[in-house]
Amino acid sequence: MRLPYFRLVKGILKNKIGVQAPLTLAYEATAACNLRCRFCSFWKRQRGDELELSEVRDAIAQAVSEGASFFAATGGEPLLREDIPQILKFARKRMLTLLVTNGVLLAERIDEIAPFLDFLTVSLDTLNPSKYKYLRGCDCLEDVLEGISAYEERRKKYPHLKFNINTVLMRETLPEVPYLLNFALKKRIGITFEPVVPLTSDASCENPPEWGSPEDFNNALKEILRFKARHPATVWNTDYYLKWILERKNFICRSETLIRMDACGNIIAPCYDHPSYDVVGNIREKRLSEILHSKKARELHESAHKCPRKDCYLMCYVEPSLVISSFSLAFRGLASMFMKLRA
Ligand code: SF4
Numbered sequence: 053m054r055l056p057y058f059r060l061v062k063g064i065l066k067n068k069i070g071v072q073a074p075l076t077l078a079y080e081a082t083a084a085c086n087l088r089c090r091f092c093s094f095w096k097r098q099r100g101d102e103l104e105l106s107e108v109r110d111a112i113a114q115a116v117s118e119g120a121s122f123f124a125a126t127g128g129e130p131l132l133r134e135d136i137p138q139i140l141k142f143a144r145k146r147m148l149t150l151l152v153t154n155g156v157l158l159a160e161r162i163d164e165i166a167p168f169l170d171f172l173t174v175s176l177d178t179l180n181p182s183k184y185k186y187l188r189g190c191d192c193l194e195d196v197l198e199g200i201s202a203y204e205e206r207r208k209k210y211p212h213l214k215f216n217i218n219t220v221l222m223r224e225t226l227p228e229v230p231y232l233l234n235f236a237l238k239k240r241i242g243i244t245f246e247p248v249v250p251l252t253s254d255a256s257c258e259n260p261p262e263w264g265s266p267e268d269f270n271n272a273l274k275e276i277l278r279f280k281a282r283h284p285a286t287v288w289n290t291d292y293y294l295k296w297i298l299e300r301k302n303f304i305c306r307s308e309t310l311i312r313m314d315a316c317g318n319i320i321a322p323c324y325d326h327p328s329y330d331v332v333g334n335i336r337e338k339r340l341s342e343i344l345h346s347k348k349a350r351e352l353h354e355s356a357h358k359c360p361r362k363d364c365y366l367m368c369y370v371e372p373s374l375v376i377s378s379f380s381l382a383f384r385g386l387a388s389m390f391m392k393l394r395a
Pocket residue numbers: 085086087088089092093094095127128129154
């Protein structure tokens with residue numbers, strides 16, 4: 053068992069007894085993207101002066117000093133960054149590492165990144181090439197499937213690596229759920245589902261995503277729960293997260309458990325979806341500790357505790373928040389994590 057797991061357990065327990073401690077550094081490795089998803093406008097953004105390798109390493113070291121045990125590289129598309137293997141190598145000596153990719157470049161780059169990853173997630177919402185092209189703006193499904201095959205061929209070479217696909221639940225992808233569940237089962241990989249959350253920060257998107265009818269949405273969730281009961285090692289979402297979405301209960305969002313840093317070193321609080329989200333500092337100008345403990349950051353995270361959004365199901369915020377809210381969920385969350393490690 054790697055050391056950061058113990059730090060993660062310690063971080064969860066600290067938050068449980070009221071000591072605010074970040075668990076995760078979520079880093080947008082680059083704002084660039086090689087897809088043109090119709091429900092996203094990130095790819096239209098101007099790219100700024102993105103952090104260099106030495107600056108990213110410094111930010112990682114500072115996040116570790118703050119107690120974070122998990123490093124998640126996202127984008128844009130993180131595999132567009134040449135030095136992503138060096139970033140992951142540095143991070144994995146100190147933290148658990150995850151990379152989330154659209155998978156288009158995975159077959160090409162998997163051997164560069166796999167040695168330095170604990171978790172690798174590929175976004176995949178459909179197995180239908182024309183629907184993929186419609187949703188993602190690129191005729192690239194074949195490339196993504198090649199990336200998944202590249203992982204399958206290397207399963208024994210990288211036994212430490214846990215691999216899953218992640219499906220965004222929205223109107224167009226609800227009918228795809230049974231196919232994707234069976235695909236993951238057949239391939240012996242994990243699958244997670246996350247309802248789409250139209251981003252406050254993405255108001256310029258021309259085709260904001262929709263959930264579909266409540267009936268279709270709930271039926272898809274029930275199907276996932278039934279499948280999970282039969283194949284717990286395939287569906288990686290916790291059952292309490294899936295049931296919580298189904299019941300749409302209130303929760304206290306603990307956004308302070310996640311440090312969100314964009315490609316240029318801006319620290320964002322509480323999250324991109326909160327109506328008053330803002331940049332609370334830049335890692336080039338201030339120490340992370342000073343930024344995280346600033347009045348503005350504290351106030352924004354406190355506002356997340358009473359977040360007005362009732363349509364937010366972001367896994368990276370909701371799961372830790374639910375875990376911290378109850379001892380029984382903390383136990384089940386940790387048990388599910390250790391089960392995943394043994395799978
Ligand atoms: S959703 Fe992700 S993969 Fe698609 S355009 Fe936006 S950043 Fe790129």
